[in-house]
Amino acid sequence: MDDPIMLSALQHYSYCPRQCALIHIEQAFDENVHTMRGNAVHERVDEPGLGSFEGVRTEYALPVWSEKLGLIGKCDVVEFYPDGRIYPVEYKHGKKRAKAHDDIQLAAQAICLEEMTGKAVMHGAIYHHSSRRRREVAITTSLRQQVEETVKAVRALLASGKLPPPVNDARCKECSLKEICQPEALTNKARQRKMHVELFELDQ
Template identity: 40%
Template sequence: MERDTWVTLSALQHLLFCERQAALIHVERIWLEDLLTASGRLLHERVDLPGHDARRTSRVERAVLLGSDRLRVAGRADLVEYLRDATTPSGWRPYPVEVKHRRRKLLDADRVQLCAQALCLEEMHGVEVPEGAIFSGVEHRRHVVLFDAALRRLTEDSIERMHILLRTQSVPTAARAPKCDGCSLEPRCLPQVTAGQKRVRDYLRQRVTAES
């Protein structure tokens, strides 16, 4: 029987990295930790304690709960900075900041996860959120992300794709790729085995079709 539920913000990054990984984690509930994921978890533990800092022109909220009824997506933002802005009804404009433990160029997965936070904030506060930032814990620097129309479309499409996986309880077949070597779930995913099984099924199906 099909079912539907809300999508978590973290699921979007898994989805953009690999749909099979997203399904293994969020449908099959499989999770394995390696050095990279452990380092990221420890970094997030330092910023995931709820709290706030107030200044004259801004305030910072940590571990902010977010949600969108329209998109049926929810989760928690590492940091949301509220910047003074006289053009908004409340006098503040939210600015989401996502913390990542790595030194490399931004991926679509990073941008989509951050943009989803912005879409939640826009619905919650009734103001436009035009940009946010990814903070690299290794580099100790920010990378600004603009929430343009293309990124917003990609984000909403990704949310819908994740809803479909959850609703149908689907686990896509593995497709071996270089990124598999850096995935903590590789020992449980077994891309060589499952991809090989698919090739055998395709071969047998082609033979049956050709002989019929």
């Protein structure tokens, strides 16, 4: 059986395959203001623990896994309701806004919880710390399919051991690995090589 994939790798890959490869193949990581804010937000949910409020049991830093998909990781928060509902909550430092890569990570957590408990997990939430608001996410058939496709893509990436080319777009601005990745420099080199080839083609 293949080694399990970290849940975080799905979020990294769906944000940027090169970022995923740098972290999970090259073992590269760096801090920027976004990761430091994220770490500060996660301090309260990184320590395993239990809580209870109005009949809702809350578990923090809960280890989860899926043998079917070969996933392993942990949920920031999982709420267990008296009616049997299981509700994962992923903490993010930014303002409330939809991000597909966050939803894929949350859906993967839901799939793990379903396999572990035998109960359907139909909804979860992203808690956006900056706005102190939750954004509920429906764990739809389409989102589940995206999780499975992302797992396959990550597994293929890890098996290849290769770094995808840099994208050099709006995603790079917020990426903590920008200095390691060097997207501008590498894409400029690729553009120069292309221009060089085209120049000789024109001369012929």
